Amino acid sequence: MRFMIRSLAVATAAVLLVGCAGEAGDSTPDTVTSTEVVETESVLELAVGTCVNDAETPLGADLTEVPTIACSEPHDSELFAIVTATDGPYPGVDTLGSEGQDKCQAVFAEFVGIDFRSSVLDYHFYYPTPSSWAQGDRAIYCMVIDPGLKVVGTLQDAKR
Numbered sequence: 001m002r003f004m005i006r007s008l009a010v011a012t013a014a015v016l017l018v019g020c021a022g023e024a025g026d027s028t029p030d031t032v033t034s035t036e037v038v039e040t041e042s043v044l045e046l047a048v049g050t051c052v053n054d055a056e057t058p059l060g061a062d063l064t065e066v067p068t069i070a071c072s073e074p075h076d077s078e079l080f081a082i083v084t085a086t087d088g089p090y091p092g093v094d095t096l097g098s099e100g101q102d103k104c105q106a107v108f109a110e111f112v113g114i115d116f117r118s119s120v121l122d123y124h125f126y127y128p129t130p131s132s133w134a135q136g137d138r139a140i141y142c143m144v145i146d147p148g149l150k151v152v153g154t155l156q157d158a159k160r
Helices: 093-112 130-134
Strands: 002-006 026-028 038-042 065-069 077-084 122-128 139-145 150-152
Touching: 077 093, 093 122, 093 139, 122 130
Parallel strands: none
Antiparallel strands: 002 122, 026 150, 038 065, 077 139, 122 139
16 A cells, blocks of 8 residues: 655645646646546556546545546646655655655655756655555655546656
């Protein structure tokens, strides 16, 4: 299981984003076409570039699966990095939240092509629960988003 943290970008706060593969950085209003094919995929099996519709997921949700979709369809977020939490005993929600913010923000520019503080994009992330931690899970999944919009295509190298 995984917890998700979502926050909105402010001048000094980091937020989580999800991006998708497809045409670079096209954003559309918050609509969904009838051709979309949504599947659920284990959070532990997501790969960088996977697009997800997770905007309706409650903050702090304890998840095992997320709804994935082709990045060519309107989507909420895209996986831009998988980073590793510091090993040891389960550090707790606050520590994992801070570590996720720091590590996702540090690699944001590698995917988006511009530093997080200069970007109009945002991010959120998923982090291990105590039960997944006990099974050796240390992955933090960083998701890029275009706040308030559905994205068609990828945000990789969007430079915005």
